[in-house]
Amino acid sequence: MKVIELTDKPQILAYLETDSLYAAYAIGDLEPGLFIHCTWFGAEQDGRLRAVALHYSGLGFPSVFLMGETDGLRAVFEDALTIEQAYFTCRREHLGMMQDFYNWEPIPMWRMALRPESFRPVGDDGVPLALDHAEQLGALYAHGEGNAFDPKQVPGGAFHGVFEDGRLVAAAGTHLISPTYGVAAVGNVFTHPDFRGRGYATAATGAVVTELWSRGMHAIVLNVNQKNETAIRIYERLGFERCCPFFEGMACVRATYS
Numbered sequence: 001m002k003v004i005e006l007t008d009k010p011q012i013l014a015y016l017e018t019d020s021l022y023a024a025y026a027i028g029d030l031e032p033g034l035f036i037h038c039t040w041f042g043a044e045q046d047g048r049l050r051a052v053a054l055h056y057s058g059l060g061f062p063s064v065f066l067m068g069e070t071d072g073l074r075a076v077f078e079d080a081l082t083i084e085q086a087y088f089t090c091r092r093e094h095l096g097m098m099q100d101f102y103n104w105e106p107i108p109m110w111r112m113a114l115r116p117e118s119f120r121p122v123g124d125d126g127v128p129l130a131l132d133h134a135e136q137l138g139a140l141y142a143h144g145e146g147n148a149f150d151p152k153q154v155p156g157g158a159f160h161g162v163f164e165d166g167r168l169v170a171a172a173g174t175h176l177i178s179p180t181y182g183v184a185a186v187g188n189v190f191t192h193p194d195f196r197g198r199g200y201a202t203a204a205t206g207a208v209v210t211e212l213w214s215r216g217m218h219a220i221v222l223n224v225n226q227k228n229e230t231a232i233r234i235y236e237r238l239g240f241e242r243c244c245p246f247f248e249g250m251a252c253v254r255a256t257y258s
Helices: 009-019 024-028 070-079 092-101 131-141 200-214 229-238
Strands: 002-006 038-045 048-056 063-068 085-090 102-104 107-114 127-129 159-164 167-178 183-191 219-225 241-253
Touching (some): 002 070, 009 048, 024 167, 038 070, 063 070, 127 200, 131 159, 131 167, 131 183, 159 200, 200 229
Parallel strands (some): 183 219
Antiparallel strands (some): 048 063, 107 241, 159 167
């Protein structure tokens, strides 16, 4: 395997589109404002790209997306990509190779996707949220674990919420919107523990999806822990389908590798 750094967007896109739903977030990272934070590595054999690894540095922590043949990704780790700690995303077939280089406890996830003809909006309680709601959003998400909200996600994103007596009690939003490639990732879906069971998260998520369709997105996806049956039911009620399993989580390099 020959390991190279990839800089040509059409070449990268062509490879990612061979498994476009799994690679949806990575496709979105081709947007100019995100691409500057990306380092792409490829493994070639017989003139054909066999694997791709994306190192993204635009978050508060480094993240790495893996796709393709395991032998190619192994070559990338051995020849080009040495990182002490990162949040990794990979497929099941990559787990053994990952364990050779990193200590981690991968979380089994579902990538869910929504087709326009399958969308079933529920309720009309979702209110559009803007940057001046960021403080309320932060206070709401502080009640949950694994909070991935950043106020910088609001401008340019799509956020909707549900209010009770002037208080934001549920919200849904986006992690990614790619106007160039028509890809959007729904996230930041949360209901205050005291207001659960009322369909608020479903309504807010449906409002976000409606906005995304209106903005020309043709691929709407989200990630959910495979053990989170409550969230999965919410998404399936709206028409989302489980399209591919994958694994993610923070990993620390093994001493023998570093």
